[in-house]
Amino acid sequence: MNQLRILATNKKAYHDYFIDEKYECGIELHGSEVKSIRSGKVSIKESFGRIENGEVWLYDMYIAPYEASSVFAPDPRRKRKLLLKKEEIRRLIGKIKEKGYTLIPLSVYLKGRYVKVELGLARGKKKFDKRREIAEKEAKKRLEQALRIKQKGR
Numbered sequence: 001m002n003q004l005r006i007l008a009t010n011k012k013a014y015h016d017y018f019i020d021e022k023y024e025c026g027i028e029l030h031g032s033e034v035k036s037i038r039s040g041k042v043s044i045k046e047s048f049g050r051i052e053n054g055e056v057w058l059y060d061m062y063i064a065p066y067e068a069s070s071v072f073a074p075d076p077r078r079k080r081k082l083l084l085k086k087e088e089i090r091r092l093i094g095k096i097k098e099k100g101y102t103l104i105p106l107s108v109y110l111k112g113r114y115v116k117v118e119l120g121l122a123r124g125k126k127k128f129d130k131r132r133e134i135a136e137k138e139a140k141k142r143l144e145q146a147l148r149i150k151q152k153g154r
Contacts (some may be wrong), residue, residue, distance in 0.1 A: 007115075008042045008108040015130065017104055017122035023092075026083035027058065027108075030074045032066035037115055039066075042108055046070045049082065049103025049119055051093055056082040058105060060116065082117060095121055 043062035065073040
């Protein structure tokens with residue numbers, strides 16, 4: 001049984017984008033990066049994915065250098081290759097050619113002994129979409145509060 005341990009999430013992605021599809025990707029890491037990720041020193045807030053020459057790359061993912069490592073420490077913000085099946089990459093290439101789609105990492109987690117990245121195929125939200133979403137959340141919150149008050153009165 002594989003256990004999942006979430007190490008980093010990109011909460012802002014759900015606020016700024018509509019997530020149409022999600023993909024589970026492996027990630028190519030060097031040396032001490034795995035130990036640093038396992039200790040939770042990773043950030044995906046500003047990161048994004050890009051397809052180049054039939055390969056998917058993740059840019060601006062920050063992995064803090066591992067303190068106990070030797071002299072060699074890879075650049076914390078270097079681009080990292082994501083591991084997907086060819087048919088998934090072909091599908092992503094077709095979708096990204098459509099207007100407004102981008103690749104956004106949603107979370108980094110451990111699945112068993114492997115580090116995985118959940119990659120989302122996303123469309124940007126407009127300002128009015130964000131306002132509408134906030135208004136819907138507030139209305140739902142008020143309704144739930146009203147129901148709780150009504151149930152307490154019984």
